[in-house]
Amino acid sequence: MKKLILLLVAACLFGSFAHSQDPALTEDWTRKPPVINPGCKQAPPSDAIILFGKAKDINNWIGTTGPAKWKTSCRKMTVNGTGDIMTKEKFGDCQLHVEFRTPLKVISEGQGRGNSGVYIQTLYEVQVLDSYENETYYNGQAGSVYKQSPPLVNASRKPGKWQAYNIVFHAPRFSSDGSLTNPASVTVFHNGVLVQDHFELKGGTVYAGYPKYEAHGDMPLLLQDHGNPVKYRNVWIRKL
Numbered sequence: 727m728k729k730l731i732l733l734l735v736a737a738c739l740f741g742s743f744a745h746s747q748d749p750a751l752t753e754d755w756t757r758k759p760p761v762i763n764p765g766c767k768q769a770p771p772s773d774a775i776i777l778f779g780k781a782k783d784i785n786n787w788i789g790t791t792g793p794a795k796w797k798t799s800c801r802k803m804t805v806n807g808t809g810d811i812m813t814k815e816k817f818g819d820c821q822l823h824v825e826f827r828t829p830l831k832v833i834s835e836g837q838g839r840g841n842s843g844v845y846i847q848t849l850y851e852v853q854v855l856d857s858y859e860n861e862t863y864y865n866g867q868a869g870s871v872y873k874q875s876p877p878l879v880n881a882s883r884k885p886g887k888w889q890a891y892n893i894v895f896h897a898p899r900f901s902s903d904g905s906l907t908n909p910a911s912v913t914v915f916h917n918g919v920l921v922q923d924h925f926e927l928k929g930g931t932v933y934a935g936y937p938k939y940e941a942h943g944d945m946p947l948l949l950q951d952h953g954n955p956v957k958y959r960n961v962w963i964r965k966l
């Protein structure tokens with residue numbers, strides 16, 4: 727009982743002390759958050775860089791050996807066997823929005839079904855795959871960090887439906903001698919559902935062998951041509 731009374735007295739004293747502090751001391755007025763228009767229905771917010779919004783935006787991209795040659799129509803671009811494409815602009819830490827659609831007609835399985843990929847900084851792949859009732863190795867399905875981290879859940883829609891990735895990426899940091907000081911991290915929402923929760927990457931994506939880091943600065947965003955006619959639309963990025 728004595729203990730309880732002491733505790734109550736202590737709580738009252740602490741409470742009155744906290745109330746005696748000037749609340750303005752803990753108000754932060756150092757940086758006014760810029761006002762932006764958030765856009766509705768996944769439209770880009772007003773401070774985003776539009777990487778692909780309409781057909782002519784293919785000009786923001788290049789192929790690995792020349793101009794980007796993916797087929798465009800209206801607000802979509804389609805993988806067509808002409809190779810990967812990447813942005814002309816380079817990026818570091820970023821928030822990224824990508825919408826993709828795997829083919830309605832299912833003609834293969836596993837890794838051969840709607841395979842493409844969002845390669846952040848050309849090195850770190852968030853896998854694009856038709857993972858609707860299509861089993862493959864878990865760290866290779868849609869929403870995985872390819873060969874590094876399976877998604878927390880499979881949030882895939884049916885083939886032929888538009889899907890979205892919202893990604894927050896922090897680039898790796900390297901010291902002047904090229905050694906890693908901070909790994910890259912990625913958070914991914916697939917169709918609004920968290921599938922990667924601040925995953926720390928083990929290095930660049932590799933198909934065989936184990937990932938490792940090599941020092942680099944800002945790099946382009948790359949979309950993979952894996953031979954399947956995956957479509958993309960509404961691709962935008964915000965530098966962080």
Ligand code: MG
Nearest residue numbers: 841842843854
């Ligand atoms: Mg892929």
